[in-house]
Amino acid sequence: MRVLKFGGTSLKNAERFLLVINIVNIYLKNEKIAVVLSAPANITNILEIMIDKSIKKKNYKKDLIYIQNFFINLINDLKKNIKNLDINIINNNIKKIINKIEKLLHGINLLNYCPDMIKAKILSQGEKFSILILEYLLKIKKYKIFIISPKKYLLAYGTYLESTVDISVSLKNIRNINLSFFDIILMPGFSAVNKEKETVLLGRNGSDYSAAVLAVCLKAQCCEIWTDVDGIYTADPNIIPNKQLLKFITYKEAITLAYFGAKVIHYKTLAPMIQNNIPCIIKNIINPKYSGTIINNFDVNQYILPKIKGITELKNISILNISGNKNKQIKSIIARILFFVFNLKISIYFINQSSEDCNINILLSNKNLDNLKILLEEEFYLELQYKLIKSIKIIKNLSLITLVNNNINHSTNIISKFLNIFKITNINIYTISQNIFQNYITVAIKEKYAKNIIELTYKTLFHKEKILEVFIIGTGSIGSTLLKQIYKNKCYFKNKNIFLKICSIMNTKNFLFNFNGIKIKNWKEEIKHNLNNTIENLIRNYNKYKFINPVIIDCTSSQKIADQYVNFLNHGFNIIATNKRANSSTIEYYNQIRFTANKLNLNFYYETNVGAGLPVINTLQNIIKTGDKLNNFIGILSGSLSYIFGKLEDGIILSKSIKMAQEMGFTEPDPRTDLTGKDVARKLLILAREIGLKIELNNIIIEPIIPDTFNKKKSLSEFFNSLSELDIIYTKKIQEAKKDNKVLRYIGSINSQGECNVKIRKVDNNHPFFKIKNGENSFAFYTNYYKPYPLVLRGYGAGNDVTAAGVLTDLLRLI
Template sequence: MKLLKFGGTSLANAEKFLCVADIIEKNIKNAKIAVVLSAPAKITNYLVETIETIIQHHQKLEDINLSENIFFELVQNIKKMQPNFCNKSINELIKKEFDKLRKMMHGIILLKQCPDNIRAILISRGEILSVFIMKNILEARKHQVTVINPVKNLISIGHYLDSTVNIPKSKKLISQINLNNTDVILMAGFIAGNEKKELVVLGRNGSDYSAAILAACLNASCCEIWTDVDGVFTCDPREVSNSYLLESLSYEEAMELSYFGAKVLHPRTIEPISQFKIPCIIKNTNNLNSLGTLICEKNNLTKNFLKGVTHLDNIAMFVISGLAMKNMLNINARIFTAISQKNINIIIITQSSSENTINFCILENCIDQVKSALTEEFRLELKENILNPIHIISKLSILSIVGSNIFLKPNIASKIFYTLGSANINVIAIAQGSSKHSISLVLNKKNILNAVKIIHDTMFSNKKIITVFLIGIGGVGKTLIKQIFEQKHFLYKKNIDIKICLIANSKKMIMSKNGINLSIWENDFKKSKEEFNLDKLISLTKKHHFLNPAIVDCTSDQLLSEQYITFFKNGFHIITSNKKANTNTFQYYQKIQKTVSKTNKKFFYETNVGAGLPIISTLKNLLNTGDSITCCKGILSGSLSFIFGKLEKGVTFSQSIKEAQELGFTEPNPLDDLSGIDVARKILIIAREMGYHKELKDIEITPLLPEHFYKYKDKNKFLSKIQELDLYFLEQTKKAKKLGKVLRFVGKIDNKGKCQVKIEKISIHDPLYKVKNGENVLAFYTKYYHPLPLVLKGYGAGNNVTASGIFSNLLHTLS
């Protein structure tokens, strides 16, 4: 015997009904079949809403026509597709049933309330009509059908709207039914009968529960729950895109997942199949090829002991505290008794080791009832200040990680806390040990989706994800995109996935929550009409809770650099080639550093100083390991390195500038390089990293050009005038050469913190002597590196090396 249960989404329309009939027919060939049906999708909700509308607004009965017409339309469409379908008798039954409902609802209008026994009858009509329709479809296909009346044969106890079936009694009654081996057995879900043979309903997920009960009563070999998803996933696929289908679960694992919010099966459904060791398969009527998820006694199909991450929202935590609590030996019993008398479930409970505090969690909609019950129970203790006033924390969620014998895995809790700590998510309470199959954490509800994503990623995927928001698509920005695209497959093999979800310039942007297609991004960008807006960027990340989000700033924009603190506070790392933030006021520089420390975000700005050279990281490593910097000096402009290198070879000053510009070494206007301000900014950043409280005005710049040249803001005018200096620089180069030296534009910080930027004549023994062709060099003279300095040397200009430096910093966000 195999039992099949079909939910409302599987019976949503005529096509779906006939698809279910096909599935039933296919299974008939191999085994005896029993089928449990829900109401068609939305019908039960419509009936509930109609009742509430009538009670609250005393409206007329027109609302019920909507439900009735759905059934008439459903039958009419089935008639068109199913030969020999007897729609006349069904239409008569539908009319008869809804006439009864109208009479009942007329009574509700008069009473201005709906008794629970009447409500149960009203809201269960959909299941009864589903069975009658399916019976006629199967009979039209020449099958014999036996309908089990759940009111007569499923004996339950409890409330009219939330009853529990007595399996032994029900099994005895069903065994007395003469069931033909060739008949298809049909039964309406959601419905049972009490000892008085009155109709009752089985509460939330009652149809699944009915299926498990009937499977137990018929000694079924298997119970298949057909729904609109492929089975059970490691996480809700709508929330976590890289969640995947589980092949199997044990009963205990399924119970934990469902208890803590996963839409698998209700715990009440799992109890009967677990008790009678009935395998249960979750399958999809929309994807008949999916194997589904098997829920069984022993989970041997998969080696991964972890099964899922789920969450339960709208939680409130009660805090009962007081110094005298340790002398109240029966306090736990009194709390549980007071709450159980209200039929309210405690989800998790924790207690301090000193026994001065007890915390427990309930659903938020029960706050008033629980508060009232506890206030009454501990009225005297609260009055005498033996207990502190009851404290309630609302807007919480419970995140649960479920797995087989998870309590035996020593590193799980540490990974969870490290992951959440890295994302600045605070854990309010933890429950571990009460169940050997789960660890549960209480978090603020506002953090839950982000927490679920990063915990799932940590526990279930070896992939390390970086979500990039790129601002600035000049030479460096475009090169960075190209490098990431070309390196994607190599990194993927190393389990690193870089997703660029935003590309923007100062005017417009393109966005994609799943990552932009980098092979066609330029075409998409040209077509985009989306204006660049920082608020949209922040709201996008809040909505989708991206993993490891990083803003990459490839601009030189002052206003954007002033938003860094806002970015950090909204959960972003920042990688920047933009020097404006670190060369702003020292007060702002300090504020950024404090924010980075407070938010636990990464701030990488290696390319501020040395393009692809690891100058900042080297400096920090020296200081962190106890070394002290005596002084440092370097050539920190790739363009000026190139220009002065060309002067040695006899190239004129103006021609060397043009060549540097053609190679992309200079800014759009070479005057920006020749002013020395760029080198001054780099020296300022190094000085601040060394601990000096400096402002940009404290950097002494000896002008490279006569003062009147700096008035030429138009680059063409500037380039035409610069020829006037060719003879001057030729003479200066010759004078240096006679001394065995070369000209270099040098930035320097001495042992007292004095910062200078100027042309110097460099001797052959100096590490700056052989620097040319766009190279950068920085020499650190330190306590450890003396008299020979630590020298960093390499190309310091060009899109490739700068983009490479940013790329390297991006990868370091994973550390």
């Protein structure tokens, strides 16, 4: 024997009824079955609306006509597929149920009141429609059918609207029926009968509970709950589109998921099956061949299951907080509180208490809370007066976020990662609880943050995604190239479980923000329509949400942006900078950035400040970390100047060499930035500070490529026109160097006394920089370990691609 229960979505139209018939036909080839039915989708809700309208003397006739027409249309649609269906017989019986409902509603209308007994009678009619239709469809197939009337066989105790079946009595009642002559047993769900022979309801998801009870009474091999989803998922599909289906789950896990908000099955349904060890299977009527989710006591091989079974949200929660001084009467206090809670019929989810300081947190549903507070303040008037109880507070608009996994208390790594999400996002946890079964941890937080936390938890713990939330400032050559590289590598990121979303793009004119991620493909078009490109606006938008790993990438050369780094850190951003301004500002600001980053456990990466994509700073930091000491350093620190001096060597005049470097993207749009030597000096300053030298930019001796007078030219065209004045000078310098078999290189150096200078040098073929030209950088570190031959790094140190790649390398260090 197998029990099949079909819910409202499985009966919402003629097409679904025909699917039910097909499923029944398949099962009957192998075994007898019992079928429990809900009311078709929304019918019970409409019945409840009509009751409310009747009490308020509003017109409910339209709703009644809607129900009647719904079933007439459904029967007519069935007739199109089943030619020998006698629609008159079915419609007449439907009319009888409609008339019964109408009489009861008329009585309510006269009384302006609906007793729960009458409400139970009306709400139980929806399932009768379903049974009536399915019975006729099965009789056409010549099946022998027995209908179990809940009013005759299922005894229950409780209220009219929320009762529990007495399984021992009901089992005896059903066992007395001789069912051996029948192929199919039908039973309407949701209702039962009390000792007074009155109809009572079985509460929320009552039809599922009816099926579970019938499975016990019939000693069924299993109970199948048919719905419109494939089974139980690890998370709400409305929040997590890429959720996982749980093929197997234990009763204990299923009850916990259901209790804390999973909507596929109600925890009350599982209790009878647990006691009688009857497996429960959740199946999809649209996809009947799929195995669904199997719920039983056997925990199958953990390697075929997701390690964590699910994350749920339970909304509309409040906390009743009683805080006081150390009190030995805490049990008495709780008992007095619960007296009022139960009288007001408020649901309790759990209680957390601390006997040491008399702090009690009771997790409640949002119902009658204002009345409860008034009653408790009256009850504890004296305790409040004499400060035995400090306060009685109700914290509203909360959600419970619950992580479910067997033996979760032993999974310290899971718990720490889960709780770390709240720490990183700075979301307050009001209370936290774990149960004695050790299969869940639940936290209460503000409801507005719940979706965000579920998404972050799922990415972190279920998919084990490394999260990067990127805010890009500057969309010039490097910023634009970086966005291209991120887009190009999206498949790589996905394969490596890296969830990288661009949350903000800002330039000198526009600002674009999207918490869910900007579509990189269209960013240039989108950003045109968004102004207000201020740092204040960026921070304002950032503060509206909670981020787990936010990072600002500064692709500008702006001092104004660099001056905001401490502010960025204080707001929780990591920072990646191609901008050298912060690291070459005053030593006080330089130290302040590092102090703030260390204090807040945030990262400040700036590998591209020197050498673009070459690991220069990382190499130098590792030299220091290993206890080595830098004695001397020399370097060609500018890719643009390397290119220019290479062209000079090839016989190209200075003015043309500079123009070529600009067109190739080696220099800034205004090449004077490179030619003053200050950019190289900034890089040298950054390296000097890495080894502990407390110096400023003005401590570095600089020999510029061009005289200071050239920087005073007003326009770029004026500058290029006057460059010819220097062509003869540099041609002569190159020729003089060649006479000595040497070449010119622009080199920055740090000597053993800590003196730093940047100047043009002649080097011969024994020098490590003799062959460095055409955009290459080279860095030679002379240390205690690397002597007499230095540690040399060599490669292209300029260009948009290598610089953007260096930024991407820094970005991936954050995971």
